[in-house]
Amino acid sequence: MPVTTEDVAQVALLARLSIPEETMEDVTGRFTRVLELVAELQQVDTDGVVPMSNPHDMEQRLRADAVTEENRRDELQKPAPSVEDGYFLVPRVID
Amino acid sequence: MSWETVMGLEVHLQLATASKIFSGAANKFGADPNSQACAVDLGMPGMLPVLNEQAVRYAVMFGLGIDARIGKRSIFDRKNYFYPDLPKGYQVSQFFEPIVCEGVFQVPLSDGSLFPIRITRAHLEEDAGKSVHDRFPGQTGVDLNRAGTPLLEIVTEPDFRTAEQAVAYLKALHSLVTYLGISDGNMAEGSMRCDINLSLRPTGSDSYGTRTEIKNVNSFRFVEKAIAAETARQQELLEDGVSIVQETRLYDADRDETRSMRSKEVANDYRYFPEPDLLPIVLTDDYIDSVRQALPELPAAKRERFIAQYQLSDYDAALLVSSPDMAAYFEKAVTLCDEPKAIANWMLGDLSAALNKEGIPVSQSPVEPQNLAGLVARITDGTLSSKLGKQVFEALWQGEGSADQIIEARGLRQVSDTGALEKLVADVMSENQDQVAQYRAADSSKQKKLIGFFVGQIMKASKGQANPQLINKILTEALDSD
Incomplete structure (x- = not known):
């Protein structure tokens, strides 16, 4: 499955990755090889095989609905570059 | 198109x-x-x-x-x-x-x-x-x-x-x-x-x-x-x-x-x-x-039951079951006063209007189900006219006690004593002899308007406490017999 540099640019945008122009060709080539590997896997006959959503043959454990966390805002906001009045501040994003 | x-x-x-x-x-x-x-x-x-x-x-x-x-x-x-x-x-x-x-x-x-x-x-x-x-x-x-x-x-x-x-x-x-x-x-x-x-x-x-x-x-x-x-x-x-x-x-x-x-x-x-x-x-x-066993009665089932059990209209039942608090209020009031239609009318009329005006849910209503049931009981037994009922409702809303306490404190009992009403009618007629003469000379459509005038005067004189049905009867008889 050939991938174009535009496809790679779109995926990079969605993942918020920046790919330098000069490496674009190389990344596109490697991207294509990964997809070729997947295409090969897809040729395996999986008729009648239930899709596996998780490799562990187990069920989700549930927790009781109880508040067990207290407010640790000061500590949790320490690594943030910018906070004010309890808010995390980020570059302006608006619709 | x-x-x-x-x-x-x-x-x-x-x-x-x-x-x-x-x-x-x-x-x-x-x-x-x-x-x-x-x-x-x-x-x-x-x-x-x-x-x-x-x-x-x-x-x-x-x-x-x-x-x-x-x-x-x-x-x-x-x-x-x-x-x-x-x-x-x-x-x-x-x-x-x-x-x-x-x-x-x-x-x-x-x-x-x-x-x-x-x-x-x-x-x-x-x-x-x-x-x-x-x-x-x-x-x-x-x-x-x-x-x-x-x-x-x-x-x-x-x-x-x-x-x-x-x-x-x-x-x-x-x-x-x-x-x-x-x-x-x-x-x-x-x-x-x-x-x-x-x-x-x-x-x-x-x-x-x-x-x-x-x-x-x-x-x-x-x-x-x-x-x-x-x-x-x-x-x-x-x-x-x-x-x-x-x-x-x-x-x-x-x-x-x-x-x-x-x-x-x-x-x-x-x-x-x-x-x-x-x-x-x-x-x-x-x-x-x-989980299924523990489900409460849901709105659709409750609506059907209200229609069957209390003979409510589809419309009234749908409104009453729209919130669990409304439905619970209704059923509590009905157990205290078995007049489902009247309770529904009060809830969907005056009570809903007052709640909307104050912007509060029925669960915070100052008029509790037992108060409303007490009011409806006094209207049903003829103690209150529906007009006096509205006055009592307002007083209930203001927290002035139960319906009976308010009726007592304000002397709001409806007057249904024929003797007292006949005297009221006679007094108003003698104070308004011109209108009495007009009435007796008028055709039936004009007479209806004049009846309204007399009823208004009598209700005013009785401070709204005269039984309107009896007044109408006594007044018409008195006017029609010279």
Whole structure:
């Protein structure tokens, strides 16, 4: 499955990755090889095989609905570059 | 050309759990920014989600409440997109195998008929945080208290044709979830948010036009207005030969129009894949049965019972069962005074008007069921006229005691003593001899007007306490016999 540099640019945008122009060709080539590997896997006959959503043959454990966390805002906001009045501040994003 | 509007709705319902869906942080509205966001909610490295059993139970309760098929093995998936109020860069949702599968929800319309809406699915997911754009110049503030709030997203088939149907569905849904107790359904606080998928097609056509999605409409009235605005916009474009662009739009209530949210379009590829941090939810038949056994009486069943047991009209019954508190109030009052129709009339008339005026729910009504029952009892036994009843109601509202105490304290007892009434009639007639003469000379249509005048004078003289039926009888007899 050939991938174009535009496809790679779109995926990079969605993942918020920046790919330098000069490496674009190389990344596109490697991207294509990964997809070729997947295409090969897809040729395996999986008729009648239930899709596996998780490799562990187990069920989700549930927790009781109880508040067990207290407010640790000061500590949790320490690594943030910018906070004010309890808010995390980020570059302006608006619709 | 005439057009038909085709709509499907997606409702995001916040579940009323004590803690978040995947963490033990508190799930309460209105706390200080980020004071209820723990390391899991913030998406700190190494944090793992653990599913809240109550959120699962609530989802199953909803599914059983609309007779939907319950997914006995459902799976969480990652929905990937980039936005600052989504710290992990993905929302944990259910895409491939939801917990609630297809069902049919019977929506009561105002004429008493039922309108079936096909539910496609309802799935569990986590809410995102909130972005604040107008508080910090040039920056966006992020509050992650809401991140991880359990949501049930309820998706319908494109079964709606009118705004009225859409609003009726939302009201019925609101009623159902408050009966189930799984959400407070508060639209103003975002507990119930509605996305509208809307397209037009020429009337009679059975293919679908290109649709737009109006996001996050947060009141019944705005749903109605957003549908009208978007229908008008699409119709104008189509009639000018312009094709509709499939996109996400926002309803702007101030301008009463929808506008495009362009930034959402770039990211419209969510690259779902199974969430490796969570295992499948497996539900046994025993578990599902135990949830079913514990369901309360739901609005549809209660409505049927009210009609049969209390001989109420479809309309009155639908209004009374619309909230569990209303229905409980009604039944409590009826056990104290067996006059269901009169109780219903007072509740849907004066009581509802007073509650709306003060903007308080029936659960906080200063007039309690026993007060209203006491009032209706005194009207039924003839102690009060309906006009005096209104005075007593006002006094009950002001907290002046029980109906009997108010009647006693204010001397509001209706006068039904014939002797006393005859004297009142005679007094008023002798004070208004000109009108008496006019009456006797007049034809029957003029006489009716003059009767009104006399009744008014007599009621005034009796301070509203004369029994109006008796007054009419005594007055007519006195006027007609010279």
